[in-house]
Amino acid sequence: MNLSVSIGKLTLQNPVMVASGTFGYGVEYSRLLDLNQLGAVVVKGIRLGPVRGNPTPRTAEVTSGMLNAIGLQGPGVDGFVEKYWPFLKSLRVPSIINIWGTTVEEYAEVARRFDAVGGVGALELNVSCPNIKEGGAQFGTDPKLLARVVAACRKATTLPLITKLSPNVTSVVPYALAAEAEGSDALSITNSFPAMAIDIETRRPKLANVTGGLTGPCIKPIAIKLVWDARRAVKIPIIGMGGIQSAADAIEFFLAGANAVAIGTANFYEPQTALAVIAGIQDYLQCHNITDIRELTGAVRLS
Amino acid sequence: MVEQPVQVISNERDTDAYFRLVLRAPEIARATQPGQFLHLRIPPLRDALLRRPFSIFQANGETVSILYKTIGKGTDMLARMGAGEELSAIGPLGHGFTVPARGGETPLLVAGGYGMAAMYLLAERSPQKGIVFVGGRRRVDILCEAEFRKLGWDVRVATEDGSYGEKGLVTQPLLAEIQNPKSKAESARPAKQIQNPKLFACGPTPMLKAVAKIAEEHKLAAEISMDEHMCCGVGVCLTCVIPVKTASGWEYQRTCTEGPVFDSREVVWEVAK
Numbered sequence: 001m002n003l004s005v006s007i008g009k010l011t012l013q014n015p016v017m018v019a020s021g022t023f024g025y026g027v028e029y030s031r032l033l034d035l036n037q038l039g040a041v042v043v044k045g046i047r048l049g050p051v052r053g054n055p056t057p058r059t060a061e062v063t064s065g066m067l068n069a070i071g072l073q074g075p076g077v078d079g080f081v082e083k084y085w086p087f088l089k090s091l092r093v094p095s096i097i098n099i100w101g102t103t104v105e106e107y108a109e110v111a112r113r114f115d116a117v118g119g120v121g122a123l124e125l126n127v128s129c130p131n132i133k134e135g136g137a138q139f140g141t142d143p144k145l146l147a148r149v150v151a152a153c154r155k156a157t158t159l160p161l162i163t164k165l166s167p168n169v170t171s172v173v174p175y176a177l178a179a180e181a182e183g184s185d186a187l188s189i190t191n192s193f194p195a196m197a198i199d200i201e202t203r204r205p206k207l208a209n210v211t212g213g214l215t216g217p218c219i220k221p222i223a224i225k226l227v228w229d230a231r232r233a234v235k236i237p238i239i240g241m242g243g244i245q246s247a248a249d250a251i252e253f254f255l256a257g258a259n260a261v262a263i264g265t266a267n268f269y270e271p272q273t274a275l276a277v278i279a280g281i282q283d284y285l286q287c288h289n290i291t292d293i294r295e296l297t298g299a300v301r302l303s
Numbered sequence: 304m305v306e307q308p309v310q311v312i313s314n315e316r317d318t319d320a321y322f323r324l325v326l327r328a329p330e331i332a333r334a335t336q337p338g339q340f341l342h343l344r345i346p347p348l349r350d351a352l353l354r355r356p357f358s359i360f361q362a363n364g365e366t367v368s369i370l371y372k373t374i375g376k377g378t379d380m381l382a383r384m385g386a387g388e389e390l391s392a393i394g395p396l397g398h399g400f401t402v403p404a405r406g407g408e409t410p411l412l413v414a415g416g417y418g419m420a421a422m423y424l425l426a427e428r429s430p431q432k433g434i435v436f437v438g439g440r441r442r443v444d445i446l447c448e449a450e451f452r453k454l455g456w457d458v459r460v461a462t463e464d465g466s467y468g469e470k471g472l473v474t475q476p477l478l479a480e481i482q483n484p485k486s487k488a489e490s491a492r493p494a495k496q497i498q499n500p501k502l503f504a505c506g507p508t509p510m511l512k513a514v515a516k517i518a519e520e521h522k523l524a525a526e527i528s529m530d531e532h533m534c535c536g537v538g539v540c541l542t543c544v545i546p547v548k549t550a551s552g553w554e555y556q557r558t559c560t561e562g563p564v565f566d567s568r569e570v571v572w573e574v575a576k
């Protein structure tokens with residue numbers, strides 16, 4: 001049975017990774033699960049310099065999901081390389097670095113710096129964080145800006161590039177096409193959805209940032225549709241994510257058109273989810289006499 | 304730190320809205336340090352997905368217990384679980400209290416509400432017996448006083464409504480003790496000067512802030528356990544942060560990993576909510 005998939009020149013032993021911002025820098029979960037069983041580890045978003053992040057409360061639980069407005073707290077490129085890279089480098093599975101910036105030039109500079117680090121599996125361009133004022137989402141909601149970010153990063157690195165699209169657009173198709181045209185090797189779909197919750201006793205928003213990004217099982221059907229929309233527009237691989245908590249959820253993403261999947265919010269409540277999803281996918285393939293995971297991609301039956 | 308299914312041994316009402324839950328969790332029990340916590344997944348919660356953090360109250364051989372207050376869906380559901388039922392626990396988590404060395408500091412513990420639970424193991428393992436100052440709104444908010452007395456500790460109670468102990472905030476008897484150690488003449492035991500006192504506190508943030516201020520004014524060291532909303536409990540999501548001083552200013556640090564216990568002088572109280 002073949003579980004391995006490719007993202008540009010990067011080959012993954014299986015198609016199940018963990019989503020940026022939900023798995024820290026890998027090391028935190030290494031005592032609870034064997035990271036070498038994963039397809040890849042995707043780390044929390046990093047820009048050039050350190051980022052303090054938003055005031056608290058930063059997350060709130062909602063029905064079948066959660067809101068977050070962390071504000072991309074992080075150590076910056078140098079802090080990351082010093083503190084976290086030695087551990088990630090020692091893993092047998094690739095690390096994908098989620099990067100962002102407030103200008104096109106910053107994205108390109110961060111890409112260049114990670115190119116020089118050596119041993120990075122791929123870069124995921126976060127153009128879709130809803131929780132910071134500058135950078136992030138603005139690049140993901142204007143196809144021309146998105147094209148410039150991808151093109152600049154493409155020039156700055158030979159590493160595989162994954163563009164993580166924003167769901168906060170009328171149609172993902174122009175964004176998927178722009179990323180593909182500018183040399184993105186793959187797409188990640190989807191980031192969190194802009195959302196809000198209010199405490200009715202205090203009448204205060206549940207997040208200090210007032211609004212945040214909605215994630216978890218409640219977004220899955222919307223994410224499936226986004227993957228489906230993009231699949232019909234582009235040829236490059238799609239990493240599907242949004243509310244996956246079981247192999248069944250993951251398989252739905254493959255059928256809609258994903259080539260790989262990522263587990264996000266579920267890590268917080270069941271850290272073993274990714275491993276359970278890998279095992280469950282194998283069972284499914286066996287039960288259905290499928291020998292290669294790639295046969296599932298886009299295999300939804302329409303009639 | 305492990306993640307494992309744990310079985311409910313007992314789950315009984317303590318006072319009013321407070322319950323004691325005893326779980327079979329040998330690996331966690333053996334590893335627990337004072338001030339650490341458990342992250343519990345309550346399986347019947349279905350559409351409320353996240354785990355809930357609770358301080359480890361007692362850890363004995365095969366079991367750990369928590370003392371919790373029912374305040375919402377998770378704790379209400381927890382209160383309905385019975386012996387033999389299972390839930391998933393991650394623990395022990397977090398950086399706890401520093402147990403004083405033999406002949407070292409004498410702990411003055413300051414607790415509000417379920418903050419008492421976080422301090423029991425510290426009292427049990429401290430070579431010097433000290434004083435525990437416990438406060439709450441009403442008499443029913445004063446938890447596990449008997450356990451501390453059984454350890455031979457002096458317990459001083461304050462309630463806001465005056466229904467038990469001194470009327471007012473817990474910081475009043477604390478201040479009185481620090482300013483004038485002989486003031487406890489009315490208490491059962493004979494007065495003695497506390498040798499080398501150190502403060503340890505767990506409770507609501509305003510209480511912790513007040514304790515930090517007292518510590519600063521009286522040049523005492525204080526370790527405080529912060530109560531912040533948590534999500535992952537293991538350091539990956541960056542939900543649970545508080546502002547902590549650094550060489551060049553301050554940064555947000557995680558209460559689930561760098562904390563929940565911090566040196567009170569490290570916290571930037573002007574920024575903390």
Ligand SMILES: Cc1cc2nc3c(=O)[nH]c(=O)nc-3n(C[C@H](O)[C@H](O)[C@H](O)COP(=O)(O)OP(=O)(O)OC[C@H]3O[C@@H](n4cnc5c(N)ncnc54)[C@H](O)[C@@H]3O)c2cc1C
Pocket residue numbers: 340355356357358359369370371372373374375376377378379417418420421529530531532533563
């Ligand atoms: C390190 C740590 C140790 C803790 N130890 C204990 C303990 O020993 N005993 C105990 O009873 N509780 C303890 N708590 C608090 C406990 O985690 C919450 O009471 C619990 O998560 C509430 O879950 P719920 O589903 O019942 O409430 P929800 O339905 O989620 O929320 C109900 C209401 O309570 C508020 N709330 C939720 N969590 C907290 C919190 N952490 N602090 C203040 N308000 C909150 C919510 O904003 C909401 O208004 C601890 C918290 C932390 C961070």
Ligand SMILES: Cc1cc2nc3c(=O)[nH]c(=O)nc-3n(C[C@H](O)[C@H](O)[C@H](O)COP(=O)(O)O)c2cc1C
Pocket residue numbers: 019020021022044045068070072098126129164190191192215216217219241242243244262263264265266540
């Ligand atoms: C707390 C939190 C932090 C996140 N941080 C990032 C981030 O730094 N960069 C990024 O591209 N996505 C980030 N995301 C989005 C996730 O990677 C993922 O796209 C999203 O959560 C949807 O998947 P899920 O429903 O399985 O969680 C974050 C999500 C959460 C919940």
Ligand code: FES
Pocket residue numbers: 532533534535536537538539540541542543544557558559560
């Ligand atoms: S609760 Fe996730 S980092 Fe502390």
